[in-house]
Amino acid sequence: MACGLKAVKSLNDLKLDFPALAQSVNGRMVAYLDSAASAQKPKCVIDAMTSVMTDHYANVHRGIYTFSSKTSVAFEDSRRKVARFLNAKSDEEIVFTRNSTEAINLVASGIGQSLKAGDEIILTELEHHANIVPWYFLKEQKGVVLRVVPMKVDRSLDMSAFEKLLSSKTKFVAVTQMSNALGTIVPVADIVRKAHAVGAKVLVDGSQAVVHLDVDVQEIGCDFYVFTGHKLYGPTGIGVLYGRTDALNELPPYQGGGEMIDKVSFEKITFKEPPARFEAGTPAIVEAIGLGAAIDYLGGLDTEAIHEHEQMLLREAESRFVVVSGVTVFSTAPERAAILSFSIDKVHPHDVASVFDQLGIAVRAGNHCAQPAMKTLGVQATVRASFAFYNTMDDVERLMEGVYKVKKLFL
Numbered sequence: 369m370a371c372g373l374k375a376v377k378s379l380n381d382l383k384l385d386f387p388a389l390a391q392s393v394n395g396r397m398v399a400y401l402d403s404a405a406s407a408q409k410p411k412c413v414i415d416a417m418t419s420v421m422t423d424h425y426a427n428v429h430r431g432i433y434t435f436s437s438k439t440s441v442a443f444e445d446s447r448r449k450v451a452r453f454l455n456a457k458s459d460e461e462i463v464f465t466r467n468s469t470e471a472i473n474l475v476a477s478g479i480g481q482s483l484k485a486g487d488e489i490i491l492t493e494l495e496h497h498a499n500i501v502p503w504y505f506l507k508e509q510k511g512v513v514l515r516v517v518p519m520k521v522d523r524s525l526d527m528s529a530f531e532k533l534l535s536s537k538t539k540f541v542a543v544t545q546m547s548n549a550l551g552t553i554v555p556v557a558d559i560v561r562k563a564h565a566v567g568a569k570v571l572v573d574g575s576q577a578v579v580h581l582d583v584d585v586q587e588i589g590c591d592f593y594v595f596t597g598h599k600l601y602g603p604t605g606i607g608v609l610y611g612r613t614d615a616l617n618e619l620p621p622y623q624g625g626g627e628m629i630d631k632v633s634f635e636k637i638t639f640k641e642p643p644a645r646f647e648a649g650t651p652a653i654v655e656a657i658g659l660g661a662a663i664d665y666l667g668g669l670d671t672e673a674i675h676e677h678e679q680m681l682l683r684e685a686e687s688r689f690v691v692v693s694g695v696t697v698f699s700t701a702p703e704r705a706a707i708l709s710f711s712i713d714k715v716h717p718h719d720v721a722s723v724f725d726q727l728g729i730a731v732r733a734g735n736h737c738a739q740p741a742m743k744t745l746g747v748q749a750t751v752r753a754s755f756a757f758y759n760t761m762d763d764v765e766r767l768m769e770g771v772y773k774v775k776k777l778f779l
């Protein structure tokens with residue numbers, strides 16, 4: 369059946385929509401607790417992608433023949449689905465990119481062209497490397513100054529420090545809405561209001577937030593918002609840059625090539641309006657359609673119920689973890705979602721993850737592309753269990769089994 373058209377199911381049945389979750393690993397049904405790195409795909413997304421390629425595949429926007437017009441319609445439908453999903457004002461505010469990383473690079477390189485030495489960009493300690501490195505390039509190329517908002521002891525963002533960093537020198541603020549390393553939720557609407565008051569633009573990195581929160585870009589008020597398809601139950605190779613119409617209009621082209629131009633001669637080239645201006649070359653057609661299918665799939669679920677379910681799993685896991693001696697939980701911000709970052713005394717996170725793997729439990733161990741956050745935590749790495757709506761209490765039990773196994777083996 370197509371995504372989003374199925375009968376409403378009980379939460380415990382949702383796992384059945386994801387073929388990979390029925391696989392076994394080392395003799396046990398997989399307990400997949402690494403959705404923050406990449407989520408599993410429902411069958412209807414896989415089917416939607418197969419269907420484009422088997423039923424009417426062609427390049428988009430060019431052909432006058434049936435295959436091409438059908439594929440173009442499906443591709444542009446996906447843009448409309450993304451626009452509705454984020455509550456953008458129009459489809460033209462949605463640019464397809466390869467992932468969040470490319471979306472942030474697109475904005476940083478465009479914004480960078482109008483910045484000069486001494487201009488300031490504010491980031492936070494909670495950022496993923498994808499929202500640090502592109503801005504660091506501007507520090508190297510332009511001499512802009514990067515200011516960093518610290519986290520507080522409870523691992524929430526220090527909003528009063530943010531306010532102190534804001535000044536007339538602040539030209540841009542790039543901030544995550546939810547930390548992938550800790551699960552901390554950041555009050556982005558508040559940040560946007562304060563940044564706009566000093567004339568700075570704001571990019572919100574929604575890579576994690578779109579999965580676990582209700583996102584409304586108009587309510588947040590940000591100039592730019594990015595997310596990545598593969599964490600939202602869609603395929604890899606497709607990401608989204610939302611830009612408010614005026615903000616996108618002010619941005620110069622990123623990559624040059626076909627599809628983004630108006631007229632080309634060797635003397636002068638003119639460009640299309642956004643979003644086409646930022647979509648040089650043949651786009652990720654099948655992947656964009658897959659992302660649209662993932663959004664349809666989510667549209668068929670009770671969003672409030674699935675977010676509550678994720679919170680329940682997180683709280684349940686946390687309450688069990690904190691009573692186990694030798695376990696340190698790093699995810700402690702009052703506002704947090706879906707992510708449990710922890711360590712087990714004297715055991716390297718990689719060893720924890722490999723013991724878990726022997727039990728068929730998939731968790732991530734490492735710095736989670738967030739070395740500044742790790743530095744503040746005073747560690748090199750953590751173990752991270754992340755929850756999606758398809759996880760169940762059984763997965764929480766498995767997590768506990770893993771913890772006790774590690775303790776037995778190492779302590």
Ligand SMILES: *Cc1c(COP(=O)(O)O)cnc(C)c1O
Nearest residue numbers: 467468469496498548575576596
């Ligand atoms: C995963 C992630 C990114 C990068 O996503 P890509 O798909 O690798 O581009 C950026 N920011 C956050 C918060 C993330 O979780």
